[in-house]
Amino acid sequence: MADVAFIRAAGDTTIIGLRLPNGLTPPLVPSSLVFDNEEQVHLDRVSEDDGGITSFSTEQVPPTDLVGRRVEFRQWWSVESFDAVADKSRSWSYMAAPPPEKHQHCILDWVTISTASEVRSGWYSDDSWICPDCHQRYIVDDHLGICGGA
Numbered sequence: 001m002a003d004v005a006f007i008r009a010a011g012d013t014t015i016i017g018l019r020l021p022n023g024l025t026p027p028l029v030p031s032s033l034v035f036d037n038e039e040q041v042h043l044d045r046v047s048e049d050d051g052g053i054t055s056f057s058t059e060q061v062p063p064t065d066l067v068g069r070r071v072e073f074r075q076w077w078s079v080e081s082f083d084a085v086a087d088k089s090r091s092w093s094y095m096a097a098p099p100p101e102k103h104q105h106c107i108l109d110w111v112t113i114s115t116a117s118e119v120r121s122g123w124y125s126d127d128s129w130i131c132p133d134c135h136q137r138y139i140v141d142d143h144l145g146i147c148g149g150a
């Protein structure tokens with residue numbers, strides 16, 4: 001759970017300050033704020049961390065005034081997922097999906113990759129698969145700014 005300390009607009013983005021519990025494992029983004037039983041706001045970047053309050057930026061505007069509320073903080077990726085994306089030395093090969101009995105899951109959003117699913121190709125490296133959407137967003141575009149690119 002996280003307590004919402006402040007929310008402010010900064011151009012096209014919204015900055016959300018959260019008081020997070022101690023002992024969270026990285027990565028803190030991508031993540032979501034969950035309240036009223038729904039995933040409501042996706043957090044894309046950590047913009048500042050002053051120790052007590054961690055500021056996140058998002059392209060979304062929260063649907064209600066969240067300041068002072070306690071919400072669920074849901075992290076999307078494991079340490080392994082983050083490392084796979086951040087490791088620039090790793091090379092990914094574009095491949096056709098395996099058959100359903102050997103189906104794979106994208107390590108970033110868990111979408112099913114198989115010849116019988118909607119996602120029929122993917123990027124493969126070292127026993128890990130990433131779906132084309134995630135590959136474009138997180139590796140090619142480096143949406144989170146974690147690949148060490150410009």
Ligand SMILES: [Zn+2]
Binds near residue numbers: 107108110130131
């Ligand atoms: Zn994916």
